[in-house]
Amino acid sequence: MTTIDTPRQDVLDSTASTDNYLTHTRGFLSWILTLDHKRIGVMYTVSVLVSFLVGGMFALLLRTELLTPGRTICSAEAYNQFFTLHGAIMVFLVIIPSIPAALGNFVLPIMLGAKDVAFPRLNLFSYFLWLGGAGFTLYSLAAGGFDTGWTFYTPYSTTTTTGGVIPVLIGVFILGFSSIFTGLNFIVTVHKLRPPGMTWFKMPLFLWALYSTAIIQVLATPVLAITLCLLIVERVLNVGIFNPSMGGDPVLYQHFFWFYSHPAVYIMIVPAMGIISEIIAVHSHRQIFGYRFIAFSSIAIAMFSFIVWGHHMFMSGQSGLMNTIFSFISFSVAIPSAVKTFNWTMTLYKGTISLTAPMMYALSFLFLFTIGGLTGIHCATLNTDVHLHDTYFVVAHFHYVMMGSALIGMIGGLHHWWPKMTGKMYNEKIAITACIIVFIGFNMTFFTQFMLGSQGMPRRYYDYQPEFQIYHVISTIGSYILAIGFFTSAVCFIQSLMSGAKAPSNPWGGVSLEWQCASPPPHDNFKTTPHVGNCYDFSVVRWDEATKNYIVDHKAELAHSTSEGSH
Amino acid sequence: MKSLEPSRDAFGSDSAGRDRAARQGMWVFVIVVSVVFAATILGYLVVRLNPHMTAPWRAGNVADLPFTLLISTGVLIASSVTLHTSLKRVRRADQVGCARFAIATYWLGVAFVLLQGEAWWSMWRQKVVIEENLYAWTFYVLTALHVIHILGGLFALGIVARRAGEQKYTQASHNGIVLCGIYWHSLDVIWLVLYATLWIGSRSA
Ligand SMILES: [Cu+2]
Numbered sequence: 171m172t173t174i175d176t177p178r179q180d181v182l183d184s185t186a187s188t189d190n191y192l193t194h195t196r197g198f199l200s201w202i203l204t205l206d207h208k209r210i211g212v213m214y215t216v217s218v219l220v221s222f223l224v225g226g227m228f229a230l231l232l233r234t235e236l237l238t239p240g241r242t243i244c245s246a247e248a249y250n251q252f253f254t255l256h257g258a259i260m261v262f263l264v265i266i267p268s269i270p271a272a273l274g275n276f277v278l279p280i281m282l283g284a285k286d287v288a289f290p291r292l293n294l295f296s297y298f299l300w301l302g303g304a305g306f307t308l309y310s311l312a313a314g315g316f317d318t319g320w321t322f323y324t325p326y327s328t329t330t331t332t333g334g335v336i337p338v339l340i341g342v343f344i345l346g347f348s349s350i351f352t353g354l355n356f357i358v359t360v361h362k363l364r365p366p367g368m369t370w371f372k373m374p375l376f377l378w379a380l381y382s383t384a385i386i387q388v389l390a391t392p393v394l395a396i397t398l399c400l401l402i403v404e405r406v407l408n409v410g411i412f413n414p415s416m417g418g419d420p421v422l423y424q425h426f427f428w429f430y431s432h433p434a435v436y437i438m439i440v441p442a443m444g445i446i447s448e449i450i451a452v453h454s455h456r457q458i459f460g461y462r463f464i465a466f467s468s469i470a471i472a473m474f475s476f477i478v479w480g481h482h483m484f485m486s487g488q489s490g491l492m493n494t495i496f497s498f499i500s501f502s503v504a505i506p507s508a509v510k511t512f513n514w515t516m517t518l519y520k521g522t523i524s525l526t527a528p529m530m531y532a533l534s535f536l537f538l539f540t541i542g543g544l545t546g547i548h549c550a551t552l553n554t555d556v557h558l559h560d561t562y563f564v565v566a567h568f569h570y571v572m573m574g575s576a577l578i579g580m581i582g583g584l585h586h587w588w589p590k591m592t593g594k595m596y597n598e599k600i601a602i603t604a605c606i607i608v609f610i611g612f613n614m615t616f617f618t619q620f621m622l623g624s625q626g627m628p629r630r631y632y633d634y635q636p637e638f639q640i641y642h643v644i645s646t647i648g649s650y651i652l653a654i655g656f657f658t659s660a661v662c663f664i665q666s667l668m669s670g671a672k673a674p675s676n677p678w679g680g681v682s683l684e685w686q687c688a689s690p691p692p693h694d695n696f697k698t699t700p701h702v703g704n705c706y707d708f709s710v711v712r713w714d715e716a717t718k719n720y721i722v723d724h725k726a727e728l729a730h731s732t733s734e735g736s737h
Numbered sequence: 738m739k740s741l742e743p744s745r746d747a748f749g750s751d752s753a754g755r756d757r758a759a760r761q762g763m764w765v766f767v768i769v770v771s772v773v774f775a776a777t778i779l780g781y782l783v784v785r786l787n788p789h790m791t792a793p794w795r796a797g798n799v800a801d802l803p804f805t806l807l808i809s810t811g812v813l814i815a816s817s818v819t820l821h822t823s824l825k826r827v828r829r830a831d832q833v834g835c836a837r838f839a840i841a842t843y844w845l846g847v848a849f850v851l852l853q854g855e856a857w858w859s860m861w862r863q864k865v866v867i868e869e870n871l872y873a874w875t876f877y878v879l880t881a882l883h884v885i886h887i888l889g890g891l892f893a894l895g896i897v898a899r900r901a902g903e904q905k906y907t908q909a910s911h912n913g914i915v916l917c918g919i920y921w922h923s924l925d926v927i928w929l930v931l932y933a934t935l936w937i938g939s940r941s942a
Contacts, residue, residue: 205745279747286747288758354765362758363747388765392772396882400780403878409868410878411784417792417871422783426776 194693205290211276218268225259228252233649236642246632250317257320262345268580269441274380280684283700284363287355299348306341310334324412324423328405343398346391353387367702374682374705379444382468386433394430428479436475442579452680453529454521458706460513467506474503485559500550527601531582534609542570563623566616589677593690594670600662607655614648674719679711756912763916767923774927785938795872800863809852816845817925830908839901846891893917
């Protein structure tokens with residue numbers, strides 16, 4: 171490393187240091203028993219990606235089965251298990267932990283300027299819980315699988331004869347606690363470990379997003395936990411409060427389930443929005459537009475998420491008044507979402523956009539989230555939902571949000587922080603090609619499902635009328651293209667690990683603290699408490715040709731902050 | 738493998754900050770537990786107040802809630818009082834008094850669990866089985882849910898009582914008692930709400 175005229179010698183030291191978190195200690199045990207949030211984040215990332223592969227295989231199997239009406243490759247019973255497993259794995263093992271637990275764990279303390287999360291042991295414990303939950307979910311396959319759908323609706327889930335129901339319920343219960351403890355850890359970390367100068371409104375927007383997500387995790391997930399407990403008791407004893415023959419109420423289960431599972435959608439999407447805020451600001455080198463609006467809209471979405479669950483139950487016999495109220499509040503969620511989209515677009519406008527892979531994923535996100543969000547309005551409108559309920563329209567809608575937005579955001583974030591996590595650059599051409607293939611495959615798969623649904627094709631059906639076949643064929647081909655796209659992405663990452671160029675500390679020109687830390691970061695992140703400036707003021711960043719790296723010029727930054735303070 | 742990290746601590750020398758963070762973490766955990774019970778009680782109310790109930794809540798000859806619950810409630814309140822006294826003693830640098838009250842709290846907690854067991858036994862003796870109706874089901878499931886949380890608290894209380902006995906808590910450093918207190922008093926309050934709900938719910942069929 172060459173010397174650069176910066177007053178922050180400590181930052182330079184940590185940049186030049188050869189010790190990093192990957193080489194600090196070696197051996198399997200030093201990873202599996204680590205308390206370092208960065209290693210835990212990496213372990214989560216690997217685990218989540220493996221689960222994604224498994225969940226994706228089931229998706230391909232069920233799409234293949236749907237190529238023709240009637241039997242194509244498997245029995246109806248096997249098909250029921252495939253879509254159930256696909257849903258349960260993708261929701262509970264992949265998307266919910268994918269951003270907070272995987273990327274969040276790695277990035278949050280560094281972005282904040284802290285050495286670690288508040289409770290490192292609890293953090294490792296959360297990861298073990300994740301492993302335990304994943305173990306039970308896998309075991310349920312050996313125990314006979316389950317065909318309840320990922321929603322485990324009663325009375326079917328308490329009466330179906332598939333043997334894996336109780337193991338998977340236990341698995342999801344444990345995964346819930348993994349999520350709760352991660353949320354608890356993040357809340358306390360953000361409150362108690364902000365270094366001097368890191369005020370709430372100096373925090374990068376990804377931290378606001380993770381904080382809002384943590385609130386949802388802590389307040390909503392316990393409801394899932396108790397619901398699954400009551401469900402297990404009921405399945406074992408055959409009696410309980412969801413059993414109408416005893417005076418119980420099966421619709422109560424739906425209320426409980428959606429009281430968690432609607433906020434869970436925001437556990438998936440809010441952190442993805444945080445990533446998009448970072449990517450768009452850094453890769454268009456422009457001060458984020460409407461910082462406070464984006465920050466508060468994350469909190470607003472978190473709050474709204476608790477009072478809209480009834481929109482999943484318009485057809486459950488819920489009273490007309492309740493339906494109207496839930497419909498109205500659901501529309502309101504569009505406001506904070508639109509605020510964010512507007513601010514991102516304004517940031518892009520007149521920004522100096524670098525079309526890197528993270529930016530490509532962010533642009534995909536904007537497009538797909540807009541479609542996913544706007545079709546949500548059809549589903550929240552009472553008179554159209556009567557028609558669309560339980561059709562492919564709903565399937566397409568939530569895939570645009572949960573996959574097209576949350577997962578695409580996660581993959582974009584993975585590219586964005588990949589140089590930081592691994593210390594290696596990836597091949598930009600391959601990564602962008604992968605992104606384009608994913609984008610085409612995704613729209614082919616799911617846009618056709620809007621058409622299927624609006625024409626009345628019900629979801630979760632094994633058989634269908636011949637006139638739907640053309641759409642199913644297009645959708646299935648799309649899913650294969652999607653798989654090729656993700657495979658290309660995997661090739662890109664593996665190639666980067668094996669022969670990627672060494673990453674500089676700041677390849678994109680970011681200002682938030684993780685870019686002022688070496689790639690990969692040292693064991694303790696920062697040698698001394700880092701200097702906190704405006705993390706979206708890109709005028710203090712300049713390109714250094716000698717090191718092929720962006721340099722954050724702290725002299726300029728200090729001058730800026732004093733001139734800001736003077737008026 | 739060089740050495741496994743023995744501990745990793747982001748607070749460094751700021752032990753007061755670490756204690757504050759631990760307390761905040763415990764409060765968040767209490768919120769988690771409260772949400773569990775709030776959801777359970779709400780679910781209870783939904784089935785209890787259901788105007789279109791398909792089966793009777795409680796047949797006329799089914800036994801009332803056992804009297805033992807009243808005694809166990811008293812014991813639990815007493816344990817909260819002793820735990821708080823223990824904290825007050827250590828704040829006044831009275832380590833012996835602190836240990837005495839911490840140990841008393843532990844045994845009162847044990848007594849509470851035994852009394853809850855006795856309540857179960859007395860219901861079962863009167864042939865109130867869980868399959869009987871929702872009145873019986875909710876009695877067993879809700880009290881069990883609470884006892885499970887109490888057992889967790891008892892485990893922590895055991896550690897605290899032992900450390901207090903070894904005089905490990907001082908006037909300056911006794912965060913363990915505080916953390917344990919936050920959890921234990923919360924479970925106490927939750928029990929009062931739960932018991933009141935069960936009692937009112939058990940009235941009339
Ligand atoms: Cu919803």
